[in-house]
Amino acid sequence: MASxxxxxxxxxxxxxxxxxxxxAIGLPLGGAPGAQAADGAPEINAWVVIRPDDTVVIRIARxxxxxxxxxxxxxxxxxxxxCDWSKVTTEYPTPGQSAARKRVWGxxxxxxxxxIRASQQYVRRGGATARMMLVQAxxxxxxxxxxxxxxxxxxxxxxxxxxxxxxxxxxxAAARVEPPTDVKLKDPKDWKIAGKPLKRLDTSDKTTGKxxxxxxxxxxxMLCAAIAACPVFGGKLKSFDEAKIAGMKGVxxxxxxxxxxxxxxxxxxxxxxxxxxxxxxxxDEGDNVRVSSASIAKWLEEGLDPAQPAFVGNxxxxxxxxxxxxxxxxxxxxxxxxxxxxxxxxxxxxxLYTPDKCEVWxxxxxxxxxxxxxxxxxxxxxxxxxxxxxxxxxxxxxxxxPDYVRQAVLIARQMPGTPVKLxxxxxxxxxxxxYHPVTQCKLTGALDADNNLAGLHMRISGxxxxxxISPQLLKDGMDPFSFQGVSxxxxxxxxxxxxxxxxxxxxxxxxxxxRNPHVPTGVWRGVNxxxxxxxxxxxxxxxxxxxxxxxxAFRRKLMANHPRHLAVLNAAAERAGWDKxxxxxxxxxxxxxxxxxxxxxxxxxxxxxxxxxxxxxRIVAATDPGxxxxxxxxxxxxxxxxxFGLSALFYGQCTVKDxxxxxxxxxxxxxxxxxxxxxxxxxxxxxxxxxxxxxEPTCTVAAPAVLNAYFxxxxxxxxxxxxxxxxxxxx
Amino acid sequence: xxxxxxxGKAFEVDVEADTPLLWAxxxxxxxxxxxxxxxxxxxxxxxxxIDGVATRSCGVLLSxxxxxxxxxxxxLAAKGVLHKVQQAWIANDVPQCGYCQSGMIMAVAALLAEKxxxxxxxxxxxxxxxxxxxxFQQVREAIHAAASA
Numbered sequence: 001m002a003s004x005x006x007x008x009x010x011x012x013x014x015x016x017x018x019x020x021x022x023x024a025i026g027l028p029l030g031g032a033p034g035a036q037a038a039d040g041a042p043e044i045n046a047w048v049v050i051r052p053d054d055t056v057v058i059r060i061a062r063x064x065x066x067x068x069x070x071x072x073x074x075x076x077x078x079x080x081x082x083c084d085w086s087k088v089t090t091e092y093p094t095p096g097q098s099a100a101r102k103r104v105w106g107x108x109x110x111x112x113x114x115x116i117r118a119s120q121q122y123v124r125r126g127g128a129t130a131r132m133m134l135v136q137a138x139x140x141x142x143x144x145x146x147x148x149x150x151x152x153x154x155x156x157x158x159x160x161x162x163x164x165x166x167x168x169x170x171x172x173a174a175a176r177v178e179p180p181t182d183v184k185l186k187d188p189k190d191w192k193i194a195g196k197p198l199k200r201l202d203t204s205d206k207t208t209g210k211x212x213x214x215x216x217x218x219x220x221x222m223l224c225a226a227i228a229a230c231p232v233f234g235g236k237l238k239s240f241d242e243a244k245i246a247g248m249k250g251v252x253x254x255x256x257x258x259x260x261x262x263x264x265x266x267x268x269x270x271x272x273x274x275x276x277x278x279x280x281x282x283x284d285e286g287d288n289v290r291v292s293s294a295s296i297a298k299w300l301e302e303g304l305d306p307a308q309p310a311f312v313g314n315x316x317x318x319x320x321x322x323x324x325x326x327x328x329x330x331x332x333x334x335x336x337x338x339x340x341x342x343x344x345x346x347x348x349x350x351x352l353y354t355p356d357k358c359e360v361w362x363x364x365x366x367x368x369x370x371x372x373x374x375x376x377x378x379x380x381x382x383x384x385x386x387x388x389x390x391x392x393x394x395x396x397x398x399x400x401x402p403d404y405v406r407q408a409v410l411i412a413r414q415m416p417g418t419p420v421k422l423x424x425x426x427x428x429x430x431x432x433x434x435y436h437p438v439t440q441c442k443l444t445g446a447l448d449a450d451n452n453l454a455g456l457h458m459r460i461s462g463x464x465x466x467x468x469i470s471p472q473l474l475k476d477g478m479d480p481f482s483f484q485g486v487s488x489x490x491x492x493x494x495x496x497x498x499x500x501x502x503x504x505x506x507x508x509x510x511x512x513x514x515r516n517p518h519v520p521t522g523v524w525r526g527v528n529x530x531x532x533x534x535x536x537x538x539x540x541x542x543x544x545x546x547x548x549x550x551x552x553a554f555r556r557k558l559m560a561n562h563p564r565h566l567a568v569l570n571a572a573a574e575r576a577g578w579d580k581x582x583x584x585x586x587x588x589x590x591x592x593x594x595x596x597x598x599x600x601x602x603x604x605x606x607x608x609x610x611x612x613x614x615x616x617x618r619i620v621a622a623t624d625p626g627x628x629x630x631x632x633x634x635x636x637x638x639x640x641x642x643x644f645g646l647s648a649l650f651y652g653q654c655t656v657k658d659x660x661x662x663x664x665x666x667x668x669x670x671x672x673x674x675x676x677x678x679x680x681x682x683x684x685x686x687x688x689x690x691x692x693x694x695x696e697p698t699c700t701v702a703a704p705a706v707l708n709a710y711f712x713x714x715x716x717x718x719x720x721x722x723x724x725x726x727x728x729x730x731x
Numbered sequence: 732x733x734x735x736x737x738x739g740k741a742f743e744v745d746v747e748a749d750t751p752l753l754w755a756x757x758x759x760x761x762x763x764x765x766x767x768x769x770x771x772x773x774x775x776x777x778x779x780x781i782d783g784v785a786t787r788s789c790g791v792l793l794s795x796x797x798x799x800x801x802x803x804x805x806x807l808a809a810k811g812v813l814h815k816v817q818q819a820w821i822a823n824d825v826p827q828c829g830y831c832q833s834g835m836i837m838a839v840a841a842l843l844a845e846k847x848x849x850x851x852x853x854x855x856x857x858x859x860x861x862x863x864x865x866x867f868q869q870v871r872e873a874i875h876a877a878a879s880a
Contacts, residue, residue: 066828066864199824206829207817209764209804213830216763224758249747268746270754344768344776344830344863393766393830394863426769632824636869640827643865666773666861675855677867 047126068633069115080127095371096386113693197632303461303513313483317507322455326446336531339436345393351412363392434522437463455507497597502565529700537704589708598692626690645702738806775860785841827864
């Protein structure tokens, strides 16, 4: 592809730093007419390349990390393109190519469950435009009116004469057709490829070991690097004793990486790591060394005091008066710990730097953020940089910040001309995360004489994700995203989509005392919905219990103005048989929430042995994401989200001691296994008219549904997780 | 120089004898289907067969593997035909990110060799690999599908 555009480096860097694809601005479609793919096949437009053998190459800007976005986006393009699905293959354009073509592929961001929904409109338009150009090319060839030609399954037919031409034969001429401007997209009800439970496009190589992840990248004469960053966040590298590892086999060089890390470069990663482990390192740990989980908890606890200042996220009526005049006042304090993403592939990136070019091969959730990191760390102009994306061995939000990409480039700059693969050990990965934030919450509810909920004050105290990763999205200091799942009707969280409270409460105050410890946070599958879900949905259960009402019936009374929230709740309850007794010894809990633009609810069925051994038998989960592109993949995402959410509920906690994270591997940060997996029944119920997220939302109802079931079983209310700390385990 | 027998072929590996087998396979032999996840035999991403037994290769020293028959994910297909576990994985669309699946498939193949018709309880006991995407529901279905293939 020709690289013609010049780019203002600073403007690009600043623009791309926004979280959540905030730069989806007026995207032009299509490259220069007659542009070609790397293999010479004609490019109909930026999204579609068709080879002479009829192979359809669909370009995908967002990243595949297991969530099925690659297949879903290809389905959307193929649907409008009217191509033969069996001939579809995909490729990733690079962020460098996109920059050179005025960001023709738009945002590369794959976070906030936006991979499909934030780009669906323009990728479908890309497919439709290409189809119209192919049909026009056929009409031109036959010298007939274009209205007499139709496209189906990669063939254009001239209806009156029955003449046909395949897309492969038409592609070259189609690439020269002026792109149409009047493009109509199909109504989803007419879809034949999108909306169907098609198989993923990337499965085969994942069963044979052939799939290349970042950790598998191999380049000629490549060296490998192992890294240690200061274990205390904010600390610096003071010194290291290179002499102690002099002569160790395979070691090539020891390098400083920024101001807080050191890396050993060797001819294999194992040799690099062995040498790194043997090398004495002195850190300047700084003041944060005094911080511990206990000191953080104390600071957050102070923020629960209603007299402490707080940002108001959602309020109506007079909550103070309602509580003062309550017939019954209910209070509870909850907390939620730091969590690590613990994607199974440890972070890594391979960089090749010369004074003329810097290229990186890596798994990233946002190619443009990674590209920005390469530009900044290499000191080269954007047109001399690029990022080649490979499959991600899990992301869950951790592979959005490009800290590891930056490190790889800083290392490679010290080995010009030699490709260097930086791989973090699991221990490095566990202790240098971008953790799910730590929070506490005090809830005060007021029941009137008729046991109606007259008022609710929900005070969240703790860390803000946006303050850590996207301070530009704070509004006068407030992090609106802290109110995910409990926000007011108008809030839409940039492009992440609404996450509105599903209850109408006459007197309401939900506020946030922001307290940001030094531990860096990030977006972790489900994000703030994970703790807000526990806080609100477990407390709703407490209120129902205090009111002497069934938890479902109690909720329903508050949800008349929230029909979509109510619909998923009802669907989950009905499928679970809420109105009928559970099997002997089995107890149910329920929870609902809106997040990442979708409405979700779950019923958990559990039994409890010896008071502390939980068996989760069954989860019924309902989701209304508005529009569904691949129901089979939605079901898999929902089932998987319960593994993620329940692993955190039972086992997940990163604690802080001496300013650093204590958990270093899966022996201390456990993840559930197949024997602990409940049967997950998913109800996919798109109500149409909007596009919500899929990968994350149901994660947020996993924990509260199980906690509420535990209360039903034992009468004990658990307000602090993980459950292992309460000596409660999975049976 | 130590020699390893992997997927029926001998490989000379120029590496220290206390190197974990995982890293000899990945870096010296160059077969990268076997994955690194934890390095402490917790996650199972590095599972290979050693003399037919599913083994976490990060916990085995190179010196302990010399002279043994090692099979990796790349050697599971026989004569170009995918193993029935691989076929079931494709038919049931099991992998999400796929990173754990080499190890998962190797563990399941060893289970089926020992117990051709495993019960759910057999699966629970034998398959202890971590999958952070959470594919367990499809894994279980695909194991039963492979067992009845």
